[in-house]
Amino acid sequence: MDNRELILQSALDLFYARGYDAVGVQEIVDRAGVTKPTLYYYFGSKLGLLQKLLESQCQILNQGVEEAAKKEGNLPEILYGVARFFFDFAASHEKFYLFMLALFYSGRENEAFQTVAPFIESHYNMILGIFEAAAPQLGNMRGRQKLFAVGFTGVLNHHIMMVSYGRKIDEKFEISNETTYEIVHQFLYGIYT
Amino acid sequence: MDNRELILQSALDLFYARGYDAVGVQEIVDRAGVTKPTLYYYFGSKLGLLQKLLESQCQILNQGVEEAAKKEGNLPEILYGVARFFFDFAASHEKFYLFMLALFYSGRENEAFQTVAPFIESHYNMILGIFEAAAPQLGNMRGRQKLFAVGFTGVLNHHIMMVSYGRKIDEKFEISNETTYEIVHQFLYGIYT
DNA sequence: TGTACATTATACCAATCGGTATATAAGAAA
DNA sequence: TTTCTTATATACCGATTGGTATAATGTACA
Numbered sequence: 001m002d003n004r005e006l007i008l009q010s011a012l013d014l015f016y017a018r019g020y021d022a023v024g025v026q027e028i029v030d031r032a033g034v035t036k037p038t039l040y041y042y043f044g045s046k047l048g049l050l051q052k053l054l055e056s057q058c059q060i061l062n063q064g065v066e067e068a069a070k071k072e073g074n075l076p077e078i079l080y081g082v083a084r085f086f087f088d089f090a091a092s093h094e095k096f097y098l099f100m101l102a103l104f105y106s107g108r109e110n111e112a113f114q115t116v117a118p119f120i121e122s123h124y125n126m127i128l129g130i131f132e133a134a135a136p137q138l139g140n141m142r143g144r145q146k147l148f149a150v151g152f153t154g155v156l157n158h159h160i161m162m163v164s165y166g167r168k169i170d171e172k173f174e175i176s177n178e179t180t181y182e183i184v185h186q187f188l189y190g191i192y193t
Numbered sequence: 194m195d196n197r198e199l200i201l202q203s204a205l206d207l208f209y210a211r212g213y214d215a216v217g218v219q220e221i222v223d224r225a226g227v228t229k230p231t232l233y234y235y236f237g238s239k240l241g242l243l244q245k246l247l248e249s250q251c252q253i254l255n256q257g258v259e260e261a262a263k264k265e266g267n268l269p270e271i272l273y274g275v276a277r278f279f280f281d282f283a284a285s286h287e288k289f290y291l292f293m294l295a296l297f298y299s300g301r302e303n304e305a306f307q308t309v310a311p312f313i314e315s316h317y318n319m320i321l322g323i324f325e326a327a328a329p330q331l332g333n334m335r336g337r338q339k340l341f342a343v344g345f346t347g348v349l350n351h352h353i354m355m356v357s358y359g360r361k362i363d364e365k366f367e368i369s370n371e372t373t374y375e376i377v378h379q380f381l382y383g384i385y386t
Numbered sequence: 387t388g389t390a391c392a393t394t395a396t397a398c399c400a401a402t403c404g405g406t407a408t409a410t411a412a413g414a415a416a
Numbered sequence: 417t418t419t420c421t422t423a424t425a426t427a428c429c430g431a432t433t434g435g436t437a438t439a440a441t442g443t444a445c446a
Contacts, residue, residue, distance in 0.1 A: 018302050018303045036425095037426090106298075151376065151380075155344050157347065183340065188383045190381045190382035191381055234394075
């Protein structure tokens with residue numbers, strides 16, 4: 001790993017653990033084994049570092065969601081594929097995904113939120129697109145697409161977060177393939193089955 | 194409002210807008226029209242201020258959820274009541290609820306997260322209790338109580354957050370009584386109805 | 387009146403914040 | 417060899433961080 005990547009990695013580690021605002025640049029460069037001018041050479045500012053961090057990872061995420069959303073199949077199949085990809089991505093990029101979630105929920109006037117907002121928006125639009133494309137299968141949606149999109153991402157994100165939270169409080173919240181199936185099934189058909 | 198309350202209010206305003214770590218005590222006391230020793234007289238530290246803020250509001254929240262959860266009725270009725278209370282509380286205490294959500298999603302090693310964690314935990318246990326109490330109505334739960342509790346709170350929280358987010362991007366995400374009904378209905382019976 | 391307590395301000399602390407001016411080292415191109 | 421570019425470190429900047437020592441209020445009670 002070159003210094004640029006070392007900085008990105010140590011920034012992610014620290015941002016994930018304590019959040020963007022609670023971590024200083026000095027700590028980031030110390031952990032990466034470099035000095036501040038190196039960080040400012042590559043990223044220009046602390047916010048620039050965050051931007052590059054988001055760009056590199058979000059590209060993978062959004063591309064994967066788009067692929068899963070464009071697959072052939074009916075709504076249940078697509079939602080299952082999207083959920084599966086989500087949980088896989090969250091597992092293999094756990095620090096990044098949870099950090100991004102934290103940013104999404106952070107104060108609207110926070111600089112870091114404003115940096116992540118465009119990525120989240122395109123993300124949300126892709127999920128919304130799934131339900132709009134499925135309108136023929138769902139009958140009269142009466143504008144419930146948004147409700148579904150919000151509900152679906154809300155369930156997925158909360159489950160992802162609870163996996164990490166569960167480890168902390170020593171409860172088990174693993175998301176196996178069967179669990180993924182149950183989550184999507186519950187979303188589609190409710191809890192009475 | 195006395196100085197103590199002025200400090201709590203301006204702290205909430207600022208924490209909500211930019212997050213706990215991004216806001217300094219100087220800014221809080223400036224906004225409240227007092228000076229730092231006054232803040233330290235009442236709260237001892239910045240973290241102590243956060244603690245008092247959480248205590249005062251969480252008590253109202255958790256008490257309301259408990260009442261809604263203990264009401265007579267079948268599961269759908271109880272869940273609707275809980276959701277209704279949640280959305281009402283989030284509307285009337287919007288800044289606080291969204292700030293608490295932000296804390297919940299923030300880094301696990303962040304001091305502020307550790308302060309909010311116990312409140313969230315008792316909160317989660319109350320929701321979990323609803324599903325465990327409803328086990329007779331739901332047949333064999335096969336340990337899905339946790340899944341339901343996480344899913345239900347995930348949906349509610351994400352909707353609450355999207356109301357505020359929607360205002361920002363100029364989309365409408367209002368949660369009327371009918372919307373609340375639809376959200377709970379979708380949770381119970383899925384999207385095909 | 388005197389005294390004790392609760393409350394608040396002035397003025398300060400060391401440490402850290404994000405960021406940079408300057409110098410230097412290494413490698414490629416001339 | 418000289419020069420240019422890339423990449424890095426030393427040492428610093430003013431501003432802000434959370435927090436406090438000290439003193440001055442106001443008020444209540446003796």
